[in-house]
Amino acid sequence: MRRGLATALVGLAVVLSAGCTPSRAPAAASAPSATTPSTTTPSPVAPLVTPTPKPSRAPVAPKTVRARPKATEATPTYRSLEKTYLVRNKIYSAGRVPAVTCELPQIELTTRKEVQQYASAVLGCLQRAWKPVVERSDVAFFPAKVYAVNAGSKTRCGILTKELGGFYCSEGSGIYLDWQQFVEDDAHGREWAGVYLQFTIAHEFGHHVQQLVGISPYFDDRWAEATGAARLEQMRRHELQASCFASAFFGANQQTLDLYYAKLQAYLDAARSGDDDPPATTPDHGSRESSTAWAEAAFKAKSPSACNTWAAPAKRVT
Numbered sequence: 001m002r003r004g005l006a007t008a009l010v011g012l013a014v015v016l017s018a019g020c021t022p023s024r025a026p027a028a029a030s031a032p033s034a035t036t037p038s039t040t041t042p043s044p045v046a047p048l049v050t051p052t053p054k055p056s057r058a059p060v061a062p063k064t065v066r067a068r069p070k071a072t073e074a075t076p077t078y079r080s081l082e083k084t085y086l087v088r089n090k091i092y093s094a095g096r097v098p099a100v101t102c103e104l105p106q107i108e109l110t111t112r113k114e115v116q117q118y119a120s121a122v123l124g125c126l127q128r129a130w131k132p133v134v135e136r137s138d139v140a141f142f143p144a145k146v147y148a149v150n151a152g153s154k155t156r157c158g159i160l161t162k163e164l165g166g167f168y169c170s171e172g173s174g175i176y177l178d179w180q181q182f183v184e185d186d187a188h189g190r191e192w193a194g195v196y197l198q199f200t201i202a203h204e205f206g207h208h209v210q211q212l213v214g215i216s217p218y219f220d221d222r223w224a225e226a227t228g229a230a231r232l233e234q235m236r237r238h239e240l241q242a243s244c245f246a247s248a249f250f251g252a253n254q255q256t257l258d259l260y261y262a263k264l265q266a267y268l269d270a271a272r273s274g275d276d277d278p279p280a281t282t283p284d285h286g287s288r289e290s291s292t293a294w295a296e297a298a299f300k301a302k303s304p305s306a307c308n309t310w311a312a313p314a315k316r317v318t
């Protein structure tokens with residue numbers, strides 16, 4: 001059966017799957033890139049109950065500039081439950097993400113302890129902001145956790161390699177980050193490092209929201225069934241949506257995060273770059289054009305209502 005197959009693929013997918021961090025800004029010393037999706041255990045009726053390993057993306061040094069593939073499905077077609085959970089999910093009508101009082105520690109980001117402390121504070125803001133939205137989608141909210149770990153660490157979704165950089169693992173609802181990729185350096189000062197870390201966690205938390213509201217299990221199925229360009233398109237719908245959710249949070253919390261001037265620019269760099277900047281080897285997170293369009297719409301709407309990537313024509317998820 002379809003679900004059985006999808007489940008059987010989980011183990012393999014977990015082994016192969018990469019983490020999923022958004023691209024670094026153009027000037028970044030280490031280049032990000034993309035990877036394979038991961039899998040989640042599908043739970044048709046009660047999507048929240050069984051979280052499983054989930055993939056994301058991996059920062060890999062981009063070596064080639066790939067030609068963007070032609071869009072495959074002009075109008076996606078969906079089965080009944082896929083329509084319910086992907087296209088008509090209640091999250092789209094759950095209203096705005098609220099502004100929360102988000103107090104982030106004024107610390108340097110140079111050690112693992114500091115990255116963990118800052119990441120935990122960012123996660124706290126995300127949970128408080130998304131909890132009411134998820135609950136208005138008629139599902140229970142469960143918190144996620146964030147772990148600043150060394151590259152090479154074992155997680156419930158496999159090893160966090162340096163190439164992966166970070167990912168969301170639905171088993172245990174954990175966000176794992178290779179902390180060394182988030183420390184400030186000569187090229188990127190404290191503000192850039194802080195906002196880049198914020199955006200990364202907000203993107204990974206977007207995957208947590210997708211898991212909570214039942215989107216990810218259906219994405220996993222569609223991803224497992226597709227091949228080639230069609231598979232990458234499914235992946236982009238999923239990844240663009242996670243970043244779109246992140247931008248809804250940033251739009252709602254621009255003031256509380258003091259997202260102006262250099263910090264606003266850092267956010268825009270992170271939100272817009274997608275697979276193009278620097279060029280990723282696999283076009284699975286969305287072009288600069290698509291990333292920018294979804295980010296701007298969500299930032300303005302401050303709501304996941306602007307993030308229905310599943311209903312969008314293929315040209316909007318390039």
Ligand SMILES: [Zn+2]
Nearest residue numbers: 020056057242
């Ligand atoms: Zn991702």
